[in-house]
Amino acid sequence: MGGLRRVAVTGMGAVSAFGEGVAALSAGAWSGASAIAPVTLFDVSRFVAKTAAEAPVPADREGKTVDRGARLALAAAAEALGGAPFGGAKAGLAVGTTLAGVDAWSSSLGAGAPAAVRSFPGALAALLAGRFEARGPVATVSTACASGTAAIGLAAAWIREGRAVRVLAGGADALSPFVFSGFDALRALSPAAARPFDAERNGLTLGEGAAFLLLEDEDVALARGARVLARVAGYGSAADACHMTRPDPSGAGLARAAAAALADAGRTAADVGFVSAHGTGTVFNDAMEEAALAHVLGSRAGSVPVHGLKGAIGHTLGAAGAFEAVLCALVLRAGDVPPTAGHRASRPGSPLFGVSGAPHRPERRVDVALSTSAAFSGTDAALVLERA
Amino acid sequence: MRRVVLSAAATVEGGGGAVRDEHVDANRLRRMDRFGRSGVLAGSRALAGAGARAATPGAAPDPRFGVIVGSALGCRDAITQHARLLAAATRVEDLAPSVFAATVHSTAAGELAIAFGLGGPAETLVSGRTAGLEALALAASRVAKGDADRILVVAAEGIDGTTRAAWERENPGVTLVESAAAVLVEAEEEDSSSKREPGTALFVNAQLTFEGREDEDFLEGVGQGGVRGREGAEIERLGATGLWEIATELAQPRPRLPSRKIHRYVARDAHGSCASVTLECFS
Numbered sequence: 024m025g026g027l028r029r030v031a032v033t034g035m036g037a038v039s040a041f042g043e044g045v046a047a048l049s050a051g052a053w054s055g056a057s058a059i060a061p062v063t064l065f066d067v068s069r070f071v072a073k074t075a076a077e078a079p080v081p082a083d084r085e086g087k088t089v090d091r092g093a094r095l096a097l098a099a100a101a102e103a104l105g106g107a108p109f110g111g112a113k114a115g116l117a118v119g120t121t122l123a124g125v126d127a128w129s130s131s132l133g134a135g136a137p138a139a140v141r142s143f144p145g146a147l148a149a150l151l152a153g154r155f156e157a158r159g160p161v162a163t164v165s166t167a168c169a170s171g172t173a174a175i176g177l178a179a180a181w182i183r184e185g186r187a188v189r190v191l192a193g194g195a196d197a198l199s200p201f202v203f204s205g206f207d208a209l210r211a212l213s214p215a216a217a218r219p220f221d222a223e224r225n226g227l228t229l230g231e232g233a234a235f236l237l238l239e240d241e242d243v244a245l246a247r248g249a250r251v252l253a254r255v256a257g258y259g260s261a262a263d264a265c266h267m268t269r270p271d272p273s274g275a276g277l278a279r280a281a282a283a284a285l286a287d288a289g290r291t292a293a294d295v296g297f298v299s300a301h302g303t304g305t306v307f308n309d310a311m312e313e314a315a316l317a318h319v320l321g322s323r324a325g326s327v328p329v330h331g332l333k334g335a336i337g338h339t340l341g342a343a344g345a346f347e348a349v350l351c352a353l354v355l356r357a358g359d360v361p362p363t364a365g366h367r368a369s370r371p372g373s374p375l376f377g378v379s380g381a382p383h384r385p386e387r388r389v390d391v392a393l394s395t396s397a398a399f400s401g402t403d404a405a406l407v408l409e410r411a
Numbered sequence: 412m413r414r415v416v417l418s419a420a421a422t423v424e425g426g427g428g429a430v431r432d433e434h435v436d437a438n439r440l441r442r443m444d445r446f447g448r449s450g451v452l453a454g455s456r457a458l459a460g461a462g463a464r465a466a467t468p469g470a471a472p473d474p475r476f477g478v479i480v481g482s483a484l485g486c487r488d489a490i491t492q493h494a495r496l497l498a499a500a501t502r503v504e505d506l507a508p509s510v511f512a513a514t515v516h517s518t519a520a521g522e523l524a525i526a527f528g529l530g531g532p533a534e535t536l537v538s539g540r541t542a543g544l545e546a547l548a549l550a551a552s553r554v555a556k557g558d559a560d561r562i563l564v565v566a567a568e569g570i571d572g573t574t575r576a577a578w579e580r581e582n583p584g585v586t587l588v589e590s591a592a593a594v595l596v597e598a599e600e601e602d603s604s605s606k607r608e609p610g611t612a613l614f615v616n617a618q619l620t621f622e623g624r625e626d627e628d629f630l631e632g633v634g635q636g637g638v639r640g641r642e643g644a645e646i647e648r649l650g651a652t653g654l655w656e657i658a659t660e661l662a663q664p665r666p667r668l669p670s671r672k673i674h675r676y677v678a679r680d681a682h683g684s685c686a687s688v689t690l691e692c693f694s
Contacts, residue, residue, distance in 0.1 A: 069500060069501060069502050069503060070503050071503055112620065115621075116621075121515060121516075125490055125494075125514075128487070128490060128491070128494070129490065129491075129493075129494035129497075132491065132494050132495065132498070132573065133498060136577070136580070137573060137577045138577065138581070143483055143484065143537075143539055143682070144483075144484075144485055144516065144537040145483065145537055145538040145539035145542070145680065145682060145684070146539075146682055148538065149539070149621075149680070149682035149683050149684065152621045152623070152683065152684075153623055153683065156623070157621055158620060158621050158622070158623060159619070159620060159621065160619035160620070160621070161538070161619075161621040161683070161684050162536055162538045162541075162545055162619070162684075163536065163537045163538045163539075163542075164534065164535070164536055164537075165485060165515070165516035165517065165535050165536070165537045166515075166516075166517045166520075166533065166534060166535050167515040167516075167517050173534060177534075177549070180549075180552060181619075184552060186619060200497060201490075201493065201494060201497060204493075204497050204500070204503065204506055204511075205493060205506070205508075205511030205514060206511075207503050207506075208503050208506035208507070208508045208511055209508045209511060209512065210508075259532070259558070260477075260532045260533050260534060261474065261530055261531060261532065261533060262472065262477070262478065262520065262521065262524035262529055262530055262531070262533035263472075263521075263524070263530075264466065264472035264524040264525050264528050264529055264530045265472075265525065266525070267512060267518065267521055267522070267525070268512045275471070275530075276472075276530065279474050279530060279531075283532075283558065287558070398515070398517065399512065399515045399517070399521075400515050400517035400518050400520065400521030400522075401521045401524060401525070401533075402517050402520065402521060402533045402534075402535075403533075
């Protein structure tokens with residue numbers, strides 16, 4: 024982002040299966056535990072898979088919103104905002120989601136008079152913008168499982184271009200029979216729990232939640248005395264242009280997105296000290312990511328720790344990239360790297376360095392973190408975060 | 412920052428029912444939902460107008476050529492289909508994996524990337540009526556910055572019967588038209604400012620704002636302000652609003668005397684978003 028405004032992370036919020044708050048996410052992630060458990064939200068007797076990572080969904084403080092995804096988003100965004108000044112023409116909102124509006128629509132279909140407009144996917148961002156009084160750019164990004172990453176990339180672009188001074192950016196998606204049944208029909212779900220990059224991985228596990236970052240023009244943040252937690256330094260996206268549901272086995276698309284994000288940040292692979300991978304725990308995704316990251320990291324692939332958060336809080340779909348950006352910021356501050364829940368041993372010959380069991384403290388301080396997302400429809404996206 | 416030019420526009424109405432396209436595999440087209448087909452058809456026609464060819468199987472995609480799509484409803488047709496199958500299902504085998512696989516809003520972008528080998532930046536915005544103009548603004552910003560040399564911008568809706576009935580009940584007197592529009596956004600070649608082609612436009616700027624509403628409860632129905640068509644009836648193109656007018660302007664027959672005009676295109680969403688794009692159009 025050379026020469027332009029720098030994008031500071033000055034607040035973070037998360038509601039995940041580990042509970043409400045970034046502190047709960049951090050404690051859970053560094054413990055190495057998994058929050059995956061039998062589904063209680065709905066009847067899964069029709070389905071093959073039986074597990075998920077359910078989040079405690081907070082009540083709307085103003086008592087207005089009943090939508091599960093919206094309540095998750097409101098709570099995470101409010102935490103990210105903290106006491107920061109927000110609102111007005113230079114305040115923006117960028118939301119990544121795959122499912123916003125789907126439950127409102129699908130649950131009303133049987134009612135004879137389904138409600139059309141309230142179930143538009145953009146309605147969630149409008150709700151947040153109204154609640155937090157954003158009057159600048161407000162947008163909804165939906166590139167399937169890369170949505171959260173793309174929303175943060177869009178928000179960073181707004182700040183660099185001067186369209187906004189502060190942006191709440193993140194993602195939210197809630198569990199429902201709609202999405203659970205679909206992944207079950209695709210035979211993508213693990214019979215037990217997702218084990219990212221493990222030799223014996225056998226599918227993904229769905230999760231739910233919301234994560235938001237407060238992004239801010241760094242000069243403005245410093246002038247108000249805000250604590251800068253990390254910086255969003257670069258973003259890139261690319262299309263596999265290969266297949267709609269299977270990732271390109273060569274990993275070329277994800278490698279293009281990662282290279283674009285590094286170039287955008289003015290960094291090279293030699294700078295990367297930590298990777299938060301997409302790591303769904305499916306055979307195809309993780310093999311593709313091994314190839315992509317081996318290509319991007321080159322000779323350093325075996326020494327840069329690669330983490331998969333989805334073994335702990337499940338695949339939170341449109342929120343996943345936002346959770347993983349929060350995790351990157353936490354790693355940049357903590358200096359050590361959490362273990363990947365569910366990862367016991369990589370396949371023999373894996374080019375990547377997976378951390379199992381206990382946190383790992385790299386010999387070299389982590390100054391630059393790379394977060395990668397790969398999605399249905401062949402969309403890849405990557406973020407580069409750096410230590411403030 | 413590079414200057415950004417728009418060209419090679421196309422518009423399509425009722426593309427959701429398409430069964431063939433010159434550049435897109437018929438089997439792939441059949442598996443898409445109405446939104447996918449609508450967007451793919453408009454994108455394919457715009458690219459054909461620019462002389463682009465379908466991707467050669469096995470060839471590496473072009474990393475400098477991207478695709479950005481905007482839509483208000485996105486893959487609503489596929490969502491409706493999966494929800495209906497689920498309501499009737501007694502076991503998972505009653506569901507159709509291919510239908511669920513189409514329930515992501517990025518299908519149109521992904522299919523166009525496959526059909527034409529577009530390996531560059533790929534984004535899909537579903538912000539409401541402003542989504543098409545937001546997609547154009549984002550593409551212009553990416554090309555100006557140098558992230559890509561060319562980006563196909565598509566604004567598309569696919570309207571299934573259930574959605575049409577529900578929407579028109581909430582918006583009496585307004586006709587929902589299944590619309591898709593596409594334009595090609597490119598970096599201007601050096602020293603070409605004096606020889607701009609008719610039917611092209613220079614991107615000037617974009618504004619994105621949110622105007623807020625008294626009633627923040629998005630779970631209540633919201634009326635969409637329609638666009639008054641020639642017949643006096645109100646026509647609603649949802650997320651294709653704005654890009655539709657731009658593509659129509661770029662594609663219209665040219666007068667004999669060359670001219671340049673500043674045009675401003677605006678879309679407002681009833682949820683509160685407003686997007687405007689200013690172009691210098693050449694004819």
